[in-house]
Amino acid sequence: MNENRDRLRIAVQKSGRLSDQSLDLLRRAGLVFRSSRDRLFLYGENMPVDVLLVRDDDIPGLLVEGSCELGIVGRNVLDEQRLAGADAPAPAELQALGFGSCRLAIAVPDNGLIKNVTDLAGLRIATSYPALLAEWLRKQSIDAEVVLLNGSVEIAPRLGKAHAICDLVSSGATLAANQLHELVTVMRSEAVLASSPRAQNAATAAQIERLCARIGGAQSGDG
Ligand code: PRP
Numbered sequence: 195m196n197e198n199r200d201r202l203r204i205a206v207q208k209s210g211r212l213s214d215q216s217l218d219l220l221r222r223a224g225l226v227f228r229s230s231r232d233r234l235f236l237y238g239e240n241m242p243v244d245v246l247l248v249r250d251d252d253i254p255g256l257l258v259e260g261s262c263e264l265g266i267v268g269r270n271v272l273d274e275q276r277l278a279g280a281d282a283p284a285p286a287e288l289q290a291l292g293f294g295s296c297r298l299a300i301a302v303p304d305n306g307l308i309k310n311v312t313d314l315a316g317l318r319i320a321t322s323y324p325a326l327l328a329e330w331l332r333k334q335s336i337d338a339e340v341v342l343l344n345g346s347v348e349i350a351p352r353l354g355k356a357h358a359i360c361d362l363v364s365s366g367a368t369l370a371a372n373q374l375h376e377l378v379t380v381m382r383s384e385a386v387l388a389s390s391p392r393a394q395n396a397a398t399a400a401q402i403e404r405l406c407a408r409i410g411g412a413q414s415g416d417g
């Protein structure tokens with residue numbers, strides 16, 4: 195652990211699809227929190243474990259730099275970081291958490307011009323997951339241009355920025371609202387517990403193991 199602290203830190207999405215269920219899981223694992231005034235930091239009252247509420251995309255970086263020992267994040271976010279970071283140390287997936295299931299999918303406008311995966315050749319695809327998309331395109335031998343957008347990817351086709359998008363789909367409501375539909379699934383994802391790639395001292399490693407066991411226990415109690 196960081197030499198300056200003797201408490202574990204777990205990073206959780208501040209506001210988004212995984213936020214509520216992530217905190218629920220930690221509560222069911224037995225953690226009792228006190229919220230800070232800015233509500234970005236939850237102090238663990240009954241265990242030496244604090245929760246940081248952050249943007250989900252920042253979670254892999256916090257784990258790599260060692261600011262947090264654990265994180266709850268979508269597998270897609272972890273895998274994107276691993277691919278983009280090449281040989282750099284990457285956070286490990288400790289366990290799948292059984293919620294937040296979704297898919298990273300390529301979606302196209304409902305106008306019917308793009309019918310097959312092969313129609314994507316030579317087109318622009320907007321995404322917040324450029325490394326995952328590029329790897330998938332390479333495996334499919336499709337030569338398309340990857341356009342990075344960090345938010346509101348679903349409006350890219352209407353803006354003329356891209357012909358298609360590659361984004362997470364859960365209920366499908368976002369696609370439907372933007373006159374888009376799925377063409378193909380790139381990967382399946384769900385919330386996972388991830389750990390920092392930094393070496394931990396024995397006391398911290400034991401603390402992490404205890405917390406993981408509690409989280410595992412809270413999960414198996416799920417209906
Ligand atoms: C994803 C995706 C869409 C939405 C799709 O964002 O970018 O905005 O979920 O869900 P739906 O199919 O149920 O409409 P997410 O909340 O995962 O993360 P973000 O805010 O970090 O983009």
Ligand code: ZN
Nearest residue numbers: 210249250251
């Ligand atoms: Zn995000």
Ligand code: MG
Nearest residue numbers: 345346347362
């Ligand atoms: Mg989104």
